[in-house]
Amino acid sequence: MSKKEETDKNANIQTLAKYALESDEVPKIYANGFAQFFNNADVGIILQLNGKPNAVINMSYTLAKTLHDRLGKQIKDLEKDSGHDIMTTEFVDRIKSKRNDE
Incomplete structure (x- = not known):
């Protein structure tokens, strides 16, 4: 290009x-959680707000892959430029779990 x-x-x-x-x-939709599903033709994302569904997005595998690649690049670039890794929800859950075990 x-x-x-x-x-x-x-x-x-x-x-x-x-x-x-x-x-x-x-x-305009805000989400602080999600669940994903798929079938033989499409991918779906259930956006959640405080554990409750608030929107559903359906897309083709091609679009889902493109979204994955573009978001991944944007996040990697941000982490590189800032010098900080963005935490995933799984990481935060592990930290909370360790704290709760104490």
């Missing part, structure tokens, strides 16, 4: 994000 194509792509993403965040027509 040329520098101009990358610049254009980033501008389009910024325009899309601005519209989505400012539009009353686009739902």
Whole structure:
């Protein structure tokens, strides 16, 4: 991808994000947990808020893989730039469990 194509792509993403965040027509959902499921054609994510389902997202395996790759890169870049690893929920659960065992 040329520098101009990358610049254009980033501008389009910024325009899309601005519209989505400012539009009353686009739902805004916060989640602090999730569960995932899949079948032979799709992947699903049940977003949760304080342990209760609050949204379901369905997507193709292709989109799920692309989302995985892009989010993974963004998080790795953030961790590298900040010098800090972001904790996973599993890690926090292990720490809490150790504390509760004391």
